[in-house]
Amino acid sequence: MSDPLKLGFPVKVLGDPSLKSNDARRSQSNPHLRVSLGYLADIFDYLVRHDIRMYRMSSDLAPYATHPDMPQFHSMVRDSATDLGALGKRARELGLRLSFHPSQFIVLNSPDPDLVRKSVWDLTSQAEMLDHMELGPEAVLVVHVGGVYGEKDGARQRWIETWKTLPEPVRRRLVLENDDLRFSCADVLHISEHTGVRLIFDHQHFWCLNPEGLPLRDTLIRMLETWPADQRPKIHFSSPRTEFRQQTRKNSRTGKAEVVSVAPIWTGHADFVQPFEFIGFLRQAEGLDFDVMLEAKAKDLALIRLRSDLQHYAPDIAARFGLSAALGGEAETSSLEARVQLSA
Structure with a gap:
């Protein structure tokens, strides 16, 4: 039997608001990767606890x-190689699957x-960090295709041509995700066929943008198959917001600003994961093997709540994530939510 599937969340830890995800000081204060790695080590402790x-x-x-314009920071990654190696060793020992999703x-x-050159530089820096951490090929850099620029076929082809010029560490780490407004699963499958880039299936994006009418399971399988057999793919999952959004608008009659309620847009991510949808x-996706990155606004709280929901409503699915029906997930969720409420 394969190892249990993993659930993950991005960046900010809401269950312990004291934890920082990176050194966010301004340049005048000389922020450094080593400081960020100290914060990351504390986050690792939190991940293990939960x-x-x-x-x-x-x-x-x-x-x-x-x-x-700040060359004084350009050697930061290289200078932190030893620290990155030590933290990467710990991540491997803990069985943590790590990734980046560049902006x-x-x-x-x-x-x-010039924009492409700067983008490649950013990706190279992040790939260098993953390499110094000595993480396996499942530690990836997730990107979208980019802009349409008035002509989708040409935009896809430019991505393909840029791929050929990427440094080896970037090509080795890079994965491509379907998005919700411009490039569908069909588009990224086309790009993968011409480059070999691995693909990330985003469930919410699939439903927001699928003009080709591709079937869900077949499309998921095709995208998972872009990963080598010895690597576990991962996907993204989130639920759309359903509640009214509050916006401040100028009243055309009075000229005054007023708060109005507007209907949701289905590209927006909900705070938590709708368990029945998941x-x-x-x-x-029965019989398919992949880890799941949850892109819910409530981050780790959404993950812990989903585990509890799976144990309660779908023990068969919970078992795929290594969960039993007696782990006390509801108590853990309530405890974390209370701590967040107290710190607000």
């Missing part, structure tokens, strides 16, 4: 390391060569 074995690190872990400013298909998806 038996969470998958985590997305902050893309700002090495502050200003690729800022073009939306990382664009590999831009017609602007259960239904996992049952459609």
Whole structure:
């Protein structure tokens, strides 16, 4: 039997608001990757306490390391090689699956060569960190295709052409995700066929953007198969927001600002994961092997709540994540939520 599937969350820890995800000081205070690694070590302790074995690190872990006007920070990653190696060793011992999801400013298909060059620099820096940590090939850099720039076919082709020029460490770590507005699963499958890049299936994005009408399970299988047999793929899962959003708008009649309620947009992520939606998806994915990064606004609280929900409503799915029906997830969720409420 394969190892249990992993659930993960990104960056910010809400169950312990004292934990920082990176050194966020301004450049005048000389922030450093070594400080961020100290914060990350504390987050590892938290993950172990709550038996969470998958985590997305902050893309700002090495502050200003690729800022073009601040060369004093450019050697930060290289200078921290020993510290990165020590923390990577601990991550491997703990069985933690780590990743980066660089910001939306990382664009590999831009017609602007300077933006592409800067994006590659950022990716190279993050790949270098993962390499210094000596993490396996499942520690990845997740990116989107980028912009359409008026012509989707040309935009896809530029991504393919840029791939050919990427440094080896970046190509080895890079994975491509379908998005919710521009590039569908069909688009990223096309790119993968011409590059070999591994793909991330994003469940919410699939439902937001699937003009080709691809079937869910078949598409999921095709995207999982872009990963080598000896690597476990991962996917992204989130639920859409359903509640009213509050917005401040100018009243055209009075000229005054007023708060109004507007309907949700389905690309928005909910605070928690809708458990029945997740259960239904996992049952459609019966027999398939992948880890799940949860992109819920409540971060670790959403993960812990989902584990409790699975134990209660779907023990068969809970078992796939190594959960039994007697782990006391509801008590853990209530305890964490109370701590967050007290610190607010």
